[in-house]
Amino acid sequence: NRGAGVKTLRASPMNVAPFVKGRAYSFESSAGLRQIGLEVVAPDEAVEVYCDRDMLEKILSNLLSNAFKFTGEGGKVTVAVSEFKTRNSERRYLDSVPPSLRNGEVDITVSDSGVGIEPEKLPRIFDRFYQVDESQTREHEGSGIGLALVKELVELHYGVIEVRSEPGRGTEFTVRLPLGRSHLKDEEIVETPADVPAATDAAATADGFKEDEG
DSSP states (O other): OOOTTOOOOOBEEEEHHHHHHHHHHTTHHHHHHTTOEEEEEOOSSOOEEEEOHHHHHHHHHHHHHHHHHTOOTTOEEEEEEEEEOOOGGGGGGGGGSOGGGTTOEEEEEEEEOSOOOOTTTGGGTTSTTOOSOOSTTOOSOOOHHHHHHHHHHHHHTTOEEEEEEETTTEEEEEEEEESSSTTSOGGGBOOSOTTSOHHHHHHHHTTTOOOOOO
């Protein structure tokens, strides 16, 4: 019963730190050509999140391409991964936290030193087809569909996306994804680790499971 445009989450346990680093560094050569600095801050230890790999790639690609597009020569883009595990002592503040994030979260932040977004436009930047950048400082094509898609994909992960911006100073997007799997429906979980190549998956499961037919 899949209608056009209906997306289904297929989440697997995945170490997001190297994945985020890889996506960020894929922009490094084009950033260098425009003399834009790139800094990536991520823990060395594994940060495991149940993610849909394809959706996470779209989220990161959209946010990173926006950051580089709206940052001028000599500017800087920073990408950071942070893990927050909720301790019992912190339960008192959790009323302000979405239920899916109360067991802890991973934050992926993409910030730039670009042109920024006017305060009155911020509430609408995730609206489909809304053009953030009709001003002369943002002469590029609008990316409204991109940000609407990003918000949709983040929310399919039961996560939250937040934005802070200051005209002339830059913009910061933070994607907050829940730790664990208790927030997921059974049909949204694919237990094969998302960062294991498909060929390895097939070999590892061949002796224990029969592949679906059709």
